[in-house]
Amino acid sequence: KDIKIAHVYDKTGALEAYAKQTHTGFMMGLEYATKGTMAVNGNKLVVIEKDSQGKPDVGKAQLASAYADDRVDIAVGPTSSGVALAMLPVAEEYKKILLVEPAVADAITGEKWNRYIFRTGRNSSQDAISNAVALDKAGVSIATMAQDTAFGRDGVKAFKEALKNAKLVHEEYLPGNTTDFTAGAQRMFDALKGQSGRKVIFVIWAGPSPIGKLADLDPKRYGVEVASGGNILPAMATYKSFPGMEGAAYYYYGIPKNPANDWLVAEHQKRHNSPPDFFTAGGMSAAMALVEALKKTNGDTKTDTLITAMEGMSFDTPKGKMTFRKEDHQAMQSMYHFKIKVDPKVEWGIPELVREIKPEEMQVPITNKR
Amino acid sequence: MKKTSLETRDLTIRFGGHVAVNAVSCAFQAGTLTAIVGPNGAGKTTYFNLISGQLKPSAGQVLLNGSDITSMPASARTHAGLGRAFQLTSLFPNLSVMENVRLALQSRAHLGLDLWNVWNRHKALIERAEQVLEDVALAAKRDAHAAALPHGDQRKLEVGLLMALDPDIFMFDEPTAGMSVDEVPVILDLIRGLKKQTHKTILLVEHKMDVVRELADRIIVLHNGTLMADGDPETVIASPIVQQAYLGTAPVEEAAA
Amino acid sequence: MIRQLLSHDLPRNRLLTAVLLVILAGLAFAPFLFPGAKALNVAAKILIFIVLVASYDLLLGYTGIVSFAHTMFFGIGAYGIAIASTRMGPGWGSLLVGGLCAVALSLLLSLIIGLFSLRVRAIFYAMITLAVASAFQTLASQLSQFTGGEDGLNFKLPEMLSPAFQLAEEQVLGAWLDGKFITYYILFFTTVLLFLAMLRIVNSPFGRVLQAIRENDFRAEAIGYRIVVFRTLSNVLAAVFATLAGCMLAIWLRYNGPDTSLSFEIMVDILLIVVIGGMGTMYGAICGSAIFLLAQNYLQDLMRIASGTAQGLPLLPALLSPDRWLLWLGILFILSVYFFPTGIVGKLRTWRQ
Amino acid sequence: MEQATTLPAAASPNPRLYTQIDWAPLALVPALAFAALPLIGSSSTWITLTAAGLAMGMIIFIIASGLTLIFGLMDVLNFGHGVFIALGAFMAVTVLGTMPGWMGSGNLLLNLAAIGVAMLGAMVTAGAIGLFFERVIVRRVYGQHLKQILITMGGMVVGEELIKVFWGPQQIALNLPASLRGAILFGDSAIEKYRLFAVVVGLAVFTAMMIVLNRTKLGLLIRAGVQDREMVESLGYRIRRLFVGVFVAGSALAGLGGVMWGLYQQSVIPQMGAHVNVLIFIVIIIGGLGSTGGCFLGALLVGLLANYTGFLAPKVALFSNILLMVAILLWRPQGLYQVTNR
Amino acid sequence: MSEALLKLEGVHTHIGAYHILHGVDLEVPRGQLTMLLGRNGAGKTTTLRTIMGLWQASQGRISFDGQDITKRSTPDIAQAGIAYVPENMGIFGDLTVKENMLLAARSAGRIEQLDEKRLEWIFGLFPAMKKFWLHPAGKLSGGQKQMLAVSRAIVEPRKLLLIDEPSKGLAPAIIANMISAFRELKQTDTTILLVEQNFNFAKQLGDTVAVMDDGRIVHRGAMRELAEDEGLQTKLLGLSLAAHH
Numbered sequence A: 001k002d003i004k005i006a007h008v009y010d011k012t013g014a015l016e017a018y019a020k021q022t023h024t025g026f027m028m029g030l031e032y033a034t035k036g037t038m039a040v041n042g043n044k045l046v047v048i049e050k051d052s053q054g055k056p057d058v059g060k061a062q063l064a065s066a067y068a069d070d071r072v073d074i075a076v077g078p079t080s081s082g083v084a085l086a087m088l089p090v091a092e093e094y095k096k097i098l099l100v101e102p103a104v105a106d107a108i109t110g111e112k113w114n115r116y117i118f119r120t121g122r123n124s125s126q127d128a129i130s131n132a133v134a135l136d137k138a139g140v141s142i143a144t145m146a147q148d149t150a151f152g153r154d155g156v157k158a159f160k161e162a163l164k165n166a167k168l169v170h171e172e173y174l175p176g177n178t179t180d181f182t183a184g185a186q187r188m189f190d191a192l193k194g195q196s197g198r199k200v201i202f203v204i205w206a207g208p209s210p211i212g213k214l215a216d217l218d219p220k221r222y223g224v225e226v227a228s229g230g231n232i233l234p235a236m237a238t239y240k241s242f243p244g245m246e247g248a249a250y251y252y253y254g255i256p257k258n259p260a261n262d263w264l265v266a267e268h269q270k271r272h273n274s275p276p277d278f279f280t281a282g283g284m285s286a287a288m289a290l291v292e293a294l295k296k297t298n299g300d301t302k303t304d305t306l307i308t309a310m311e312g313m314s315f316d317t318p319k320g321k322m323t324f325r326k327e328d329h330q331a332m333q334s335m336y337h338f339k340i341k342v343d344p345k346v347e348w349g350i351p352e353l354v355r356e357i358k359p360e361e362m363q364v365p366i367t368n369k370r
Numbered sequence B: 001m002k003k004t005s006l007e008t009r010d011l012t013i014r015f016g017g018h019v020a021v022n023a024v025s026c027a028f029q030a031g032t033l034t035a036i037v038g039p040n041g042a043g044k045t046t047y048f049n050l051i052s053g054q055l056k057p058s059a060g061q062v063l064l065n066g067s068d069i070t071s072m073p074a075s076a077r078t079h080a081g082l083g084r085a086f087q088l089t090s091l092f093p094n095l096s097v098m099e100n101v102r103l104a105l106q107s108r109a110h111l112g113l114d115l116w117n118v119w120n121r122h123k124a125l126i127e128r129a130e131q132v133l134e135d136v137a138l139a140a141k142r143d144a145h146a147a148a149l150p151h152g153d154q155r156k157l158e159v160g161l162l163m164a165l166d167p168d169i170f171m172f173d174e175p176t177a178g179m180s181v182d183e184v185p186v187i188l189d190l191i192r193g194l195k196k197q198t199h200k201t202i203l204l205v206e207h208k209m210d211v212v213r214e215l216a217d218r219i220i221v222l223h224n225g226t227l228m229a230d231g232d233p234e235t236v237i238a239s240p241i242v243q244q245a246y247l248g249t250a251p252v253e254e255a256a257a
Numbered sequence C: 001m002i003r004q005l006l007s008h009d010l011p012r013n014r015l016l017t018a019v020l021l022v023i024l025a026g027l028a029f030a031p032f033l034f035p036g037a038k039a040l041n042v043a044a045k046i047l048i049f050i051v052l053v054a055s056y057d058l059l060l061g062y063t064g065i066v067s068f069a070h071t072m073f074f075g076i077g078a079y080g081i082a083i084a085s086t087r088m089g090p091g092w093g094s095l096l097v098g099g100l101c102a103v104a105l106s107l108l109l110s111l112i113i114g115l116f117s118l119r120v121r122a123i124f125y126a127m128i129t130l131a132v133a134s135a136f137q138t139l140a141s142q143l144s145q146f147t148g149g150e151d152g153l154n155f156k157l158p159e160m161l162s163p164a165f166q167l168a169e170e171q172v173l174g175a176w177l178d179g180k181f182i183t184y185y186i187l188f189f190t191t192v193l194l195f196l197a198m199l200r201i202v203n204s205p206f207g208r209v210l211q212a213i214r215e216n217d218f219r220a221e222a223i224g225y226r227i228v229v230f231r232t233l234s235n236v237l238a239a240v241f242a243t244l245a246g247c248m249l250a251i252w253l254r255y256n257g258p259d260t261s262l263s264f265e266i267m268v269d270i271l272l273i274v275v276i277g278g279m280g281t282m283y284g285a286i287c288g289s290a291i292f293l294l295a296q297n298y299l300q301d302l303m304r305i306a307s308g309t310a311q312g313l314p315l316l317p318a319l320l321s322p323d324r325w326l327l328w329l330g331i332l333f334i335l336s337v338y339f340f341p342t343g344i345v346g347k348l349r350t351w352r353q
Numbered sequence D: 001m002e003q004a005t006t007l008p009a010a011a012s013p014n015p016r017l018y019t020q021i022d023w024a025p026l027a028l029v030p031a032l033a034f035a036a037l038p039l040i041g042s043s044s045t046w047i048t049l050t051a052a053g054l055a056m057g058m059i060i061f062i063i064a065s066g067l068t069l070i071f072g073l074m075d076v077l078n079f080g081h082g083v084f085i086a087l088g089a090f091m092a093v094t095v096l097g098t099m100p101g102w103m104g105s106g107n108l109l110l111n112l113a114a115i116g117v118a119m120l121g122a123m124v125t126a127g128a129i130g131l132f133f134e135r136v137i138v139r140r141v142y143g144q145h146l147k148q149i150l151i152t153m154g155g156m157v158v159g160e161e162l163i164k165v166f167w168g169p170q171q172i173a174l175n176l177p178a179s180l181r182g183a184i185l186f187g188d189s190a191i192e193k194y195r196l197f198a199v200v201v202g203l204a205v206f207t208a209m210m211i212v213l214n215r216t217k218l219g220l221l222i223r224a225g226v227q228d229r230e231m232v233e234s235l236g237y238r239i240r241r242l243f244v245g246v247f248v249a250g251s252a253l254a255g256l257g258g259v260m261w262g263l264y265q266q267s268v269i270p271q272m273g274a275h276v277n278v279l280i281f282i283v284i285i286i287g288g289l290g291s292t293g294g295c296f297l298g299a300l301l302v303g304l305l306a307n308y309t310g311f312l313a314p315k316v317a318l319f320s321n322i323l324l325m326v327a328i329l330l331w332r333p334q335g336l337y338q339v340t341n342r
Numbered sequence E: 001m002s003e004a005l006l007k008l009e010g011v012h013t014h015i016g017a018y019h020i021l022h023g024v025d026l027e028v029p030r031g032q033l034t035m036l037l038g039r040n041g042a043g044k045t046t047t048l049r050t051i052m053g054l055w056q057a058s059q060g061r062i063s064f065d066g067q068d069i070t071k072r073s074t075p076d077i078a079q080a081g082i083a084y085v086p087e088n089m090g091i092f093g094d095l096t097v098k099e100n101m102l103l104a105a106r107s108a109g110r111i112e113q114l115d116e117k118r119l120e121w122i123f124g125l126f127p128a129m130k131k132f133w134l135h136p137a138g139k140l141s142g143g144q145k146q147m148l149a150v151s152r153a154i155v156e157p158r159k160l161l162l163i164d165e166p167s168k169g170l171a172p173a174i175i176a177n178m179i180s181a182f183r184e185l186k187q188t189d190t191t192i193l194l195v196e197q198n199f200n201f202a203k204q205l206g207d208t209v210a211v212m213d214d215g216r217i218v219h220r221g222a223m224r225e226l227a228e229d230e231g232l233q234t235k236l237l238g239l240s241l242a243a244h245h
């Protein structure tokens, strides 16, 4: 019997580029985890692609259609958090597993969670906390700059809670579509310039990174540094203006050392003539989690069996070992504290590993209700 | 003495520095056809626009049957009994000739805000519209789009809309301009018919002096926005001001007709 | 009887009548004819868009007002249901309260916008509504305590309308009589009712005045119609019907968010459908919605086949890739504005009388 | 008969009435700036914000100028304008990508030359596509606003998808050349170098447009052609060619705007055109639909206000454009400068 | 009779599905003023538009000054030396009177280049043009617009003027001016084809006359003949107005 998997993702629309990476990674992950057979326990894996167009209502309909019309056993996706949140109740209605990758909103494994939801992607808190760990030293004054959305506000909240030693002096929230950062930057400079010690602006921003524009406003005249998490490779081009900048990243192809990542980097370079990116690694992780689970059930796709198998399950990924936390089905994973190095030959600023932040070091709160 | 139905008091409008209508005070009586003549740009059309509400005066008042209507919008003045045909033909181009007239009748019947019935339930309107089309000799073209009519027929439809409104006060602005010689009588007959109904007031702007001479009970002359002369046709036409400023120093074609 | 129902505005063409009957039958028996979540979803979307587009036709096709704020009212309807159901919990009362509040808000807003800007030139009005609509969308995503922000709201409906509810244990004629089934038929009958009401409005004396205003507003005022009143009323009516369409959308999706009901893309879709269907015909809304939504939902599948066959040729596979479905929809749209300026309905009506 | 005795040009009864300069809108920009000063308090902050806002206004003017041109002269509302902006930006990526040497060097002249080449490339490409757009899409809908809106919207969808076909759907970085990065300091206030560059380009575009429109017969002819195209042809002018010319010029300006906007954003995405559409529409509404001077002032006001409110009340900044538009329209329902009664 | 400057042979014109002109044969002799008469809807305007290339003739041949212009574009035809005053006047309402005139003077790049003498002559004919020189033309009165339309056609010398009902809406004094203007123009070797409803006007000016009905020319001849023959007038034009006097 074939095992049907739906990949519902934002194939077209604003997040098209991210979504493509996820799908490439997902397919490569299945290939790697099944050693090229595309079968588990003799059951062939069939992947059905569904385009959610980046629209929550479409995602919802596509997922329902996947469960009802195509009779898939498991669904994976989507890219945008909004789409993911709309899809959660569908999984519950059809009593089938939805493996969320790479949507990041905390609520997916938090207040909007239901028992059919698993997530291999990192959540906003993991992002923020790892960055806090990277920056958290005594005598550091920090101003945060984030989008004025649930994503931005959640991120800052988690970041703030994770800070133990550093001092948070200002929170700046800007509209998501801000193009001119002069006013916001001016306010942060005003807040920071009187402080003594190290002064940092920490940026949490989805989409095109604004840190290049901050650099143009010359924060150095006040001795202010800029810090930000990792991003996709084209976005990290602007990081070249900040040699030595520190932060924490979810993934950069040069950092993790394990067989899965080595294979991914080599194969991706061979097939697509470019290194794998953020979302490629995420897609591969999801695939490896799935195959691992199916292996555990010997190809049994009954939902309850799968849930039992997956809760607390550990699995390999290009980022090393991850574990689905029993309580909220969030995959606990390492993050990477990096420092930017500039190499004129490379188009982007290279995040060099300072230290791997292990899952145990991050107190990621459990916010769902079981 | 005939009853005054329409009156303007010191009616004035300025466009920038240009005074197009300058303190015109004039009363019009029911049962009278008053012709308004004057050179091009004298302010005749503008005067009409002030009376029917397309323009708001800079100063002065318009009174209808003694009450001040200066601040009323054009649509309300129509319902109060002022009807107007335009110098530059203004129709509903992509509606049929029939529908053009029917809309005017429907307005008169105050049915515009009826959302519930189907339009053709009001049979009387349709019958009346057919009658109006007969009157303006357009019955044969009732289904054509107004835009496809030749110029002369459009002029007739313009008058047809006014007839459909059946107001107390008729304002014609060069109704026969551009109409072929054999069609003109249709319109003139209509106006003659109106004159027979003694409670109607008729205002007529016309450059064709033969027409004016035949129809008018009274002529007023506008020149540079000012009321220059007012009186019975013979006197006014003979006055030097009209002879010189309006008809030109060499009166031309009049004898022929 | 049928004449009366259709307000004496019949399709006036055999082929058009046939097309309409096919669509009607398809929609009426969709749960039996096309079982499956996707097909039923498409059918429901068609119903919602018929109401939405017809209400826009009232404004654009009949009154000649170009407005880009129509999705704003659509969104108000959807948010009304969504917010009420979230705050008050699932129940018929929430639907009623949400719907009524939404209609009231739409009435007020459309009245204000109408009075404020219907006095300005048409093209000005179009652009102002565009700006207002985008500001409203920003507002909706900013008021996240109420609207759920960018993420929107997921909510539950009364028990009877939820997918888990079963009317009968067994399948009937191949369809499960579940909550979705009931919801679908509620939408279907609402659509029929609202459509007939709008058809009546455009064929009433009032509707005729709207057309006169579209043709020549100056003259309409001169023969005694206060155009501000008529335009505002037309605006208000269109807004209310759009709001109801929004309620239908929220009930069907059990979700609402800014992109789902307020985005400019939906506005573009509405415009496309009105034009493809035929402006100022009402029936255009039916034909247009059916064709457009079918294309929107199945074009990608078609292109998947096409790009498979074009494999190996230069550039063509990239152009035919299913991800580029919007490209082809756009081209289809431009072509239809050119070659069917009067839309499907207009074309059919003049084709063979 | 009265005989004309004076020269025609002096014959008008009151020529000043129709040629007077309307100063009120011009005063609005300084008025806004000085009204903000006490609210902001610190004068160095105020200078930074004002300079940044004015420069931002210049960039907005550049991206909107083509739209005003096409609307003001031809009465065509081009919803596809954004696509030309995006196209210009993507061309800049491609062109600058071939000149890493010139871009990377710290030499200002080499950097400017590289940007100049990119601008030229973007303008030529956008102009050429504009030619095609006019021929295939816009030509048949002159004078029909609704159809223009619909068709150019279709054009926008298609254009955006085509950009994805050629350049891919993803965001591409577009870095500033070395010598335009960073800021120049005046005491405690900082002004980005790139913004100074934008001011220069913006003023150049504005001056060029004003000269062509007010000192030649071209503007007249096209405005006449919009009102009654048959009549202009009957006077012996090939109006069609002129229309094409204006459309191409407008598209080329959009291309130029795209380069400026892309470099400012430091990255390009296919949707960037659609993103700025509402902004530029607001600007040209404020300006008075088709008035070049109005558009210029409108852009400056939008730029300034966005920066001031962004500093004083960021939440309000989200709505600053629309509030400005409503305020202006309440004051002057036809926009700052009315382009006669069209 | 002098040779024809403009010649139409068997011209048919369709507008959409409607067949409007059914084979028009017309000759406009050089240096003369030809009147084109006919009742509403006879096809006079359509004839002029077809000559200008604004409608395409579906059959037949139009030649001007020895050249075939049947298939030429409107600007081409205009540049060959024809000026046109359309029925709806074709005023550019957004432009000032001055700008309207400037556009008509194709040889002039700037206003100073307008022929001053000619301009003064026009101001003499139509004083309103001088008075409203810098006003937007859209605000002129109906008659003033008509004057502007005619002024535009005569601001520069042309070989042929096509004028559609210039007298409508004009005050008698102005009509008189116009008559003398056309007479003067004839002296300068300008050929004129005039469509007119006002028979009195036509009578005073025309050298030759053509009468149209239902898309065909039904009568051609000297103006004097028609002016003297009331029976013919009634037959061709339905001149029943006379009956009311």
Ligand SMILES: Nc1ncnc2c1ncn2[C@@H]1O[C@H](COP(=O)(O)OP(=O)(O)OP(=O)(O)O)[C@@H](O)[C@H]1O
Residues within 6 Å of the ligand: B147, B148, B149, B150, B151, B152, B153, B178, B180, E015, E016, E018, E020, E038, E039, E040, E041, E042, E043, E044, E045, E046, E047, E087
């Ligand atoms: N755009 C059009 N569509 C359809 N029919 C038209 C159109 N324009 C003119 N016609 C028809 O062509 C015929 C001739 O019209 P034309 O305007 O040439 O007449 P005319 O002799 O100039 O009349 P008038 O003296 O009223 O101006 C008329 O029957 C008219 O209905």
Ligand SMILES: Nc1ncnc2c1ncn2[C@@H]1O[C@H](COP(=O)(O)OP(=O)(O)OP(=O)(O)O)[C@@H](O)[C@H]1O
Residues within 6 Å of the ligand: B015, B018, B020, B038, B039, B040, B041, B042, B043, B044, B045, B046, B047, B087, E132, E139, E140, E141, E142, E143, E144, E169
């Ligand atoms: N809206 C306006 N703005 C500026 N000037 C105007 C406006 N309307 C009319 N005028 C001017 O007012 C004067 C009177 O115009 P009006 O149309 O009333 O003349 P008229 O007597 O009807 O002339 P005609 O016989 O030529 O129709 C004209 O000189 C005209 O230029």
Ligand SMILES: [Mg+2]
Residues within 6 Å of the ligand: B044, B045, B046, B087, B173, E141, E142, E143
């Ligand atoms: Mg007049």
Ligand SMILES: [Mg+2]
Residues within 6 Å of the ligand: B151, E044, E045, E046, E087, E164
């Ligand atoms: Mg005619």
